[in-house]
Amino acid sequence: MTELINDIYLRAAISGPVERTPVWMMRQAGRYLPEYRAVREQAGDFMSLCKNAELACEVTIQPLERYPLDAAILFSDILTIPDAMGLGLSFKQGEGPCFANPLRTSSDIKNLPIPDPADKLSYVMNAVSIIRRELKGRVPLIGFSGSPWTLATYMVEGSSSKEYRHVKGMMFSDPQSLHLLLDKLADSIIAYLNAQVASGAQALMIFDTWGGVLTPRDYKEFSLNYMQKIIDGLTRQADGRKVPVTLFTKNGGQWLDIMAETGADCLGVDWTMDLCDARASVGDKVALQGNMDPTILYGSPERIREEVATILKSFGHGNGHVFNLGHGIHQFVDPENAGVFINAVKDLSPAYHL
Amino acid sequence: MTELINDIYLRAAISGPVERTPVWMMRQAGRYLPEYRAVREQAGDFMSLCKNAELACEVTIQPLERYPLDAAILFSDILTIPDAMGLGLSFKQGEGPCFANPLRTSSDIKNLPIPDPADKLSYVMNAVSIIRRELKGRVPLIGFSGSPWTLATYMVEGSSSKEYRHVKGMMFSDPQSLHLLLDKLADSIIAYLNAQVASGAQALMIFDTWGGVLTPRDYKEFSLNYMQKIIDGLTRQADGRKVPVTLFTKNGGQWLDIMAETGADCLGVDWTMDLCDARASVGDKVALQGNMDPTILYGSPERIREEVATILKSFGHGNGHVFNLGHGIHQFVDPENAGVFINAVKDLSPAYHL
Numbered sequence: 227m228t229e230l231i232n233d234i235y236l237r238a239a240i241s242g243p244v245e246r247t248p249v250w251m252m253r254q255a256g257r258y259l260p261e262y263r264a265v266r267e268q269a270g271d272f273m274s275l276c277k278n279a280e281l282a283c284e285v286t287i288q289p290l291e292r293y294p295l296d297a298a299i300l301f302s303d304i305l306t307i308p309d310a311m312g313l314g315l316s317f318k319q320g321e322g323p324c325f326a327n328p329l330r331t332s333s334d335i336k337n338l339p340i341p342d343p344a345d346k347l348s349y350v351m352n353a354v355s356i357i358r359r360e361l362k363g364r365v366p367l368i369g370f371s372g373s374p375w376t377l378a379t380y381m382v383e384g385s386s387s388k389e390y391r392h393v394k395g396m397m398f399s400d401p402q403s404l405h406l407l408l409d410k411l412a413d414s415i416i417a418y419l420n421a422q423v424a425s426g427a428q429a430l431m432i433f434d435t436w437g438g439v440l441t442p443r444d445y446k447e448f449s450l451n452y453m454q455k456i457i458d459g460l461t462r463q464a465d466g467r468k469v470p471v472t473l474f475t476k477n478g479g480q481w482l483d484i485m486a487e488t489g490a491d492c493l494g495v496d497w498t499m500d501l502c503d504a505r506a507s508v509g510d511k512v513a514l515q516g517n518m519d520p521t522i523l524y525g526s527p528e529r530i531r532e533e534v535a536t537i538l539k540s541f542g543h544g545n546g547h548v549f550n551l552g553h554g555i556h557q558f559v560d561p562e563n564a565g566v567f568i569n570a571v572k573d574l575s576p577a578y579h580l
Numbered sequence: 581m582t583e584l585i586n587d588i589y590l591r592a593a594i595s596g597p598v599e600r601t602p603v604w605m606m607r608q609a610g611r612y613l614p615e616y617r618a619v620r621e622q623a624g625d626f627m628s629l630c631k632n633a634e635l636a637c638e639v640t641i642q643p644l645e646r647y648p649l650d651a652a653i654l655f656s657d658i659l660t661i662p663d664a665m666g667l668g669l670s671f672k673q674g675e676g677p678c679f680a681n682p683l684r685t686s687s688d689i690k691n692l693p694i695p696d697p698a699d700k701l702s703y704v705m706n707a708v709s710i711i712r713r714e715l716k717g718r719v720p721l722i723g724f725s726g727s728p729w730t731l732a733t734y735m736v737e738g739s740s741s742k743e744y745r746h747v748k749g750m751m752f753s754d755p756q757s758l759h760l761l762l763d764k765l766a767d768s769i770i771a772y773l774n775a776q777v778a779s780g781a782q783a784l785m786i787f788d789t790w791g792g793v794l795t796p797r798d799y800k801e802f803s804l805n806y807m808q809k810i811i812d813g814l815t816r817q818a819d820g821r822k823v824p825v826t827l828f829t830k831n832g833g834q835w836l837d838i839m840a841e842t843g844a845d846c847l848g849v850d851w852t853m854d855l856c857d858a859r860a861s862v863g864d865k866v867a868l869q870g871n872m873d874p875t876i877l878y879g880s881p882e883r884i885r886e887e888v889a890t891i892l893k894s895f896g897h898g899n900g901h902v903f904n905l906g907h908g909i910h911q912f913v914d915p916e917n918a919g920v921f922i923n924a925v926k927d928l929s930p931a932y933h934l
Contacts, residue, residue, distance in 0.1 A: 389910055390875060398879025438831075441851045441873055443890070477792075477831060480853060497795045499834060519795055521744060525752025536797070556743055 228363035230428075230465075235297040236366050239429060239470035239492045241513045241546035247538065247575035248296035249568050250368075253554030254289040255301045259561055261288050272317045273309070276302050279352035286357045290364065292561065293568045297365050297429070300357060300422070302350055304372030304433055307414050308381045310341035321385070328384030330392065332403040340414045343421035350418075351425040358426030369427030371419055373434035373475075374411035374456075375449035378404065390439060397448060404448065412452040416459035423461045423469055431472040431494070432456065438477025445481060450488070457489045472515055476553060479504065486511040497552035501540040513546040518567070520551045523559040527566045534570040543578050582717035584782075584819075589651040590720050593783060593824035593846045595867045595900035601892065601929035602650035603922050604722075607908030608643040609655045613915055615642050626671045627663070630656050633706035640711045644718060646915065647922045651719050651783070654711065654776070656704055658726030658787055661768050662735045664695035675739070682738030684746065686757040694768045697775035704772075705779040712780030723781030725773055727788035727829075728765035728810075729803035732758065744793060751802060758802065766806040770813035777815045777823055785826040785848070786810065792831025799835060808842045826869055830907060833858060840865040851906035855894040867900035872921070874905045877913040881920045888924035897932050 230236075235248040256262055262285050269275035276282060286301040305323055309315035314326030329335055341347055358367050380386070382393035382404075396404045419430050437449040453473055462469050473485055474494025485493050486508040495504045495516035504514055522533045534549075541547045549571045555564060584590075589602040610616055616639050623629035630636060640655040659677055663669035668680030683689055695701055712721050734740070736747035736758075750758045773784050791803040807827055816823055827839055828848025839847050840862040849858045849870035858868055876887045888903075895901045903925045909918060 391878065391910065391912055394873070394875035395878035398876055398883050438852060442854050444873075477852070479834065498792060498831070500796050503834075519748070519798075521748035522752055524745065524749035529752050556745060558745055 230363050230366060232296060232365045235548060236429060236467065236470060238545065238548050239472060239513050239515070240468055241491070241510065243545055245576060245579050247541075247547050247549045247571055247578065249549040249571040250295050250297040250299065251289070251551050251555050251564065251568075252299075254293075254295065254299065254564075255285045256555060257557035258555055258559045258564070259288055259292070273303070273315060276306065276353075277349045279349060279356050282353040283356040283360055286353075286367075287360060290361075293565055294572065295365065295568065297368050298357065298361055299368040299431070300350070300354055300370060300427065302353065302370070304370070304376065304435070305380060306347060306350055307341060307371065307411065307418060308377055310346035311338050311381075311414070313381060323380060324385045325381060328392075329381050329407065332400060332406075335403050335407045335410070338407070338410055340410055340417070343418050347418060347421070351421055354422050354425035354427055358428075366428035367426060368429045368431055369419060369422030370431040370433060371415045371456075373432050373437065373449060374408040374415065374452035375437055375440075376433060376435045377411050377415075378407050379436045381407070390436075397444065408448060408452045409455075412455045412459075415456050419456070420459075420461045423464050427469070428464060429470045429472070430460065431474065434473065434475040434478065437475035437481075442481065445475075445478070446484065449475065450481070450484060453485075453490075454488045470513075472548075474515070483507045492548060494550070495552065501537060501547070502542065505541060505546075510546070513548060514541065515548040515550050517550070517552040520553055520556050520559070523551075523555065523563045523567060525563075527563070530563060530566045531570040531574070534567065535574055538571075538575055538578055541578070543580075545579070547578075549575070584717045584720060586650060586719045589902060590783060590821065590824060592899065592902045593826060593867050593869070594822055595845070595864065597899055599930060599933050601895075601901050601903045601925055601932065603903040603925040604649050604651040604653065605643070605905050605909050605918065605922075606653075608647075608649065608653065608918075609639045610909060611911035612909055612913045612918070613642055613646070627657070627669060630660065630707075631703045633703060633710050636707040637710040637714050640707075640721075641714060644715075647919055648926065649719065649922065651722050652711065652715055653722040653785070654704070654708055654724060654781065656707065656724070658724070658730065658789070659734060660701060660704055661695060661725065661765065661772060662731055664700035665692050665735075665768070667735060677734060678739045679735060682746075683735050683761065686754060686760075689757050689761045689764070692761070692764055694764055694771070697772050701772060701775070705775055708776050708779040708781055712782075720782035721780060722783045722785055723773060723776030724785040724787060725769045725810075727786050727791065727803060728762040728769065728806035729791055729794075730787065730789045731765050731769075732761050733790045735761070744790075751798065762802060762806045763809075766809040766813075769810050773810070774813075774815045777818050781823070782818060783824045783826070784814065785828065788827065788829040788832065791829035791835075796835065799829075799832070800838065803829065804835070804838060804842070807839075807844075811843045824867075826902075828869070837861045846902060848904070849906065855891060855901070856896065859895060859900075864900070867902060868895065869902040869904050871904070871906040874907055874910050874913070877905075877909065877917045877921060879917075881917070884917060884920045885924040885928070888921065889928055892925075892929055892932055895932070897934075899933070901932075903929070 479499035492513040497519035833853035851873035
């Protein structure tokens with residue numbers, strides 16, 4: 227294995243000592259970059275890009291050529307597992323993901339296979355291997371999956387949802403079926419993430435994009451429990467060091483304390499909470515990742531630097547902070563402004579690690 | 581003035597003594613009711629229904645004929661003020677509100693008039709007067725408005741938004757213009773709500789649907805500050821008793837403590853927080869309204885009663901609770917299930933007021 231040149235992200239994500247705050251951006255390989263749009267056009271639709279390991283590698287590395295980022299994240303989609311289960315994923319222009327065969331009955335769920343990562347998800351593992359090789363040890367590679375609850379929302383609704391009529395309808399009228407689905411998803415995700423680590427991923431992240439639409443009781447029962455199961459089943463060591471696991475529940479700031487008990491190393495925080503409060507609620511149990519509002523990148527360079535300074539100050543001195551946006555970077559952001567953000571973290575953070 | 585027969589909502593909303601927990605539903609006059617759909621069809625589009633005072637009165641009272649609700653709420657839309665300012669409101673099928681003339685520049689905002697409620701909003705005041713008369717004192721009538729920040733998001737984006745690119749872009753690149761807009765909206769809303777009280781509204785509610793997409797700092801500066809200005813400018817007495825004011829910031833549970841300092845009588849709480857925690861954070865300063873997940877109404881009658889029991893227990897004994905959903909009732913809910921919910925509150929809540 228090539229030696230890792232910049233390992234500051236891996237150290238920070240396990241609350242280890244660092245000389246400055248590392249930084250990466252969710253969706254850093256994405257539409258705001260003209261070089262991404264060019265490759266995307268070449269590939270055709272979004273899933274064709276995900277399924278072409280060479281092109282997925284190319285777009286994964288693109289942002290590292292522009293910015294001094296401290297981590298790469300696999301270019302893929304959270305819905306690869308439901309696609310491999312046979313739900314028929316497509317992306318309609320401007321409408322987000324759509325499944326040809328959404329799950330509506332308990333027999334739909336009982337018949338659902340647990341996909342072998344070496345079979346229908348081999349394109350993801352190929353991409354991970356190629357990206358790891360092409361990174362040449364510059365920075366670590368983060369693998370990822372959606373959370374069981376988040377995947378279930380898309381699989382039951384059939385597409386993006388504002389009201390969660392079908393999946394919450396199932397939760398309240400047939401919770402056993404929903405639990406069976408979530409359990410199958412947890413098993414599938416354990417196999418999927420462990421295969422990513424075996425293929426070269428050096429850190430993992432679980433995106434619970436829709437956990438925040440639940441009551442605290444339902445969050446614990448239907449989302450957190452299954453993320454706990456995943457964490458318990460993950461390979462936690464690779465290349466002789468720990469594989470940090472980050473959990474991110476969007477709009478889940480009020481649950482950071484219970485998320486910190488799962489054994490995750492790091493928790494993602496969105497911008498609706500001050501990092502000082504987030505830190506107070508988790509203590510030294512986990513590192514925190516976040517939490518700049520992505521829309522700040524529509525502001526002036528001065529405003530962006532000011533916000534970075536505010537967030538660094540809010541977290542305060544000491545280890546355990548990975549700087550990031552509180553959600554993915556928007557497609558209409560000027561790439562120059564992303565550079566201003568990343569450089570501001572590098573310039574301003576050493577003062578908090580003296 | 582006709583004597584008010586059932587005033588339990590007015591008592592509970594100011595944390596006064598009650599013998600059971602009052603209940604109403606946000607969007608209780610709405611598409612889930614076949615009798616509403618019939619009137620809506622007769623009226624044509626949604627704004628034509630809002631602007632026809634007799635029909636607006638009819639749909640406001642419809643849910644009271646079906647259910648033993650403790651309050652009526654004016655049938656209208658939160659976007660009447662921007663419409664009266666000349667932005668050209670329409671509702672496209674399945675797409676939500678749309679403004680023909682969104683605000684994008686500081687001169688757009690400087691030129692914006694503050695509408696006289698007696699002029700372009702007289703249809704709302706007519707509806708309030710007629711509804712108050714037709715209620716014949718059965719229950720109090722709640723008037724309402726959107727919050728300045730929430731109205732500004734629609735006015736600057738031009739329609740519903742997931743990313744708030746334009747309005748947050750303005751926030752971070754030209755905050756003075758956004759402040760001018762919010763200030764004009766606050767002045768407009770004060771005049772609008774005071775005119776509703778003068779026309780017969782007995783309680784008021786401010787819907788801050790999108791305050792929860794802000795950082796804590798931006799929430800205070802761009803949303804809460806202007807709701808504070810409104811509260812300071814409102815008529816707080818009518819018919820010799822207090823006009824309770826309820827503030828509701830969706831996804832704003834983490835800010836209930838500072839919302840409780842505004843002088844509001846009652847705070848709306850969505851379902852992402854337990855009422856026991858909400859109550860702990862506000863103490864005796866304000867009453868709380870909420871907070872059942874509206875999707876529970878897709879569950880069985882037993883599941884609905886169980887959730888009502890859980891929420892009553894979470895709030896606990898004592899005054900200061902107005903039962904409601906944590907957001908508007910969904911259009912696909914079976915009206916029978918709404919009845920199960922309302923009756924469960926009536927059956928189960930007296931035990932908490934002994």
